[in-house]
Amino acid sequence: MIDVVRKEPSMSHRVAAIQKATARGAHPTRVTMLAIAGDSASGKTTLTKGITQALGAERIASFCTDDYHRYDREERRGLPFTPLHPECNYLDILEQHLQLLTLGQSVLKPVYHHSTGTLGRPVLFEPKEIVIVEGLFPLWSKLSRATFDVTVFLDPPEEVRRRWKIQRDTGKRGYSEDQVLAELERREPESDAYIRPQRRNADIVISFAPVAGRTGGDETMSATILLRPTIPHPDLSSVLTGDTRESVHLKLIRDQDGKPVDALHVHGHAPTEVTQVVEEVLWDHIGLPGPIPEPLGVIGPGKRSASLAIAQLLLIYHLIHA
């Protein structure tokens, strides 16, 4: 009788075989990936929605990293941390999905419903030419960050974010104002430890804020947009002219780490006709056909913010020219 020694393939053989099998028949599609990170109610969905609607569902797909919550709202009540803690999310699965999406492959994405606070049935998410990933954690790990072409962090002043959070969570997520205030308090250490540090990993930091000493609704918010030298930014010389100074100007300021950085300031109270010129020039720069898409700048039914529209146009420029 002959002893048959079955030789198990080594790990490196298996990796090589998998790579060979994947490479055969694979036609890597170029997917442009944009991350929009920021704390809860910092305006990520609003920013994303306008861009997505402007470019159309055939070109662009987006999702929120809240879908990767590990626990539903009821389960979280007994836990010592909030959704802002990495432990409360499947961030390793998010990393895997981001890698696949970058390569043009579909994923079975988990689902979290904010209206009920429950986890839903996973859905097939197919990448398009452009994918936007917004949420609390897209810039959390080195591996996640490596999957993006452009990274953004939303950084409104805390009092603005708190007001937006109360408004949104009482209006759409079934919380009372006291519950939102208590939750904000409970979250503060985790915001500080896990969410705000992602700011330093963004190519672009956007802060929507009211103009000091001026009254007006959210439509008249200004925006300060830090353009870090980590990616090439558009040449803004045709946007920043003497005629448009009332609406936009560029300043060299100090970033939080003390390094100099270009800051594009968009004035929320500039006359509409001047802001419109800036929008038109940016739209021409982007080079897409047709007029400026109507969904840009929309912050609610019948409410438009020119500074939001300009921020969105800048991001569309990056997506189209990435």
Ligand SMILES: Nc1ncnc2c1ncn2[C@@H]1O[C@H](COP(=O)(O)OP(=O)(O)OP(=O)(O)O)[C@@H](O)[C@H]1O
């Ligand atoms: N640029 C803006 N100008 C004026 N209001 C805004 C702006 N962005 C957001 N808001 C207001 O803030 C609320 C919260 O914004 P949004 O839902 O976009 O935040 P988010 O960061 O996606 O929140 P979450 O992570 O908690 O889902 C919106 O309902 C809207 O009222």
Ligand SMILES: O=C(CO)[C@H](O)[C@H](O)COP(=O)(O)O
């Ligand atoms: O920080 C948040 C980001 O949106 C939410 O509070 C978190 O996703 C949990 O959602 P909900 O409060 O609807 O249960």
